[in-house]
Amino acid sequence: MRHFFGLLLGVVVAAAVLLGGGWASQEAVRGAAQSIDPAKDTRLLIAIGVMAAVGLLLALVIACRVSPLATFLPSMALLAWTVVYILDVSRAASLVPAGASVQQDLAEAGRGMLTLLSTGVYGMLGVALFVPVLMPSRWVRADGDDDQEEYDEGLGY
Secondary structure, three states: OHHHHHHHHHHHHHHHHHHHHHHHHHHHHHHHHOOOOOOOOHHHHHHHHHHHHHHHHHHHHHHOOOOOHHHHHHHHHHHHHHHHHHHOHHHHHHOOOOOOOOOHHHHHHHHHHHHHHHOOHHHHHHHHHHHHHHOHHHHOOHHHHHHHHHHHHOOOO
């Protein structure tokens, strides 16, 4: 059951990184290009808050003892998109939500996604999210510590 919840958490993490991180990075680039003071622009403050929330979510998923599927799903999405970008830039760019029929904030998030993809941030995050999957202790329940104590007592030393 914990792996099912880990899978759902992985979908949430992937959406937060792609949509939230994409939108926030696009707003940060806009603020830097126009030399906007963050204290005077509410939208820029919200973007900084979204970046902090996405960073906190990533840190919690990487550091806490949740199912490794919570990091595996977003890592595979980010790494696969990075590989597609390396092999064919136009195909990777076609996966971004864009066009006249897309809401403006979602289109801004798409432009931010392209920025993060082209600068290699998604590849770096994909590797960082994949490392917890390689730890065997993440695949086992935490309540297995009682068995280890019983084994130590039976050694006869």
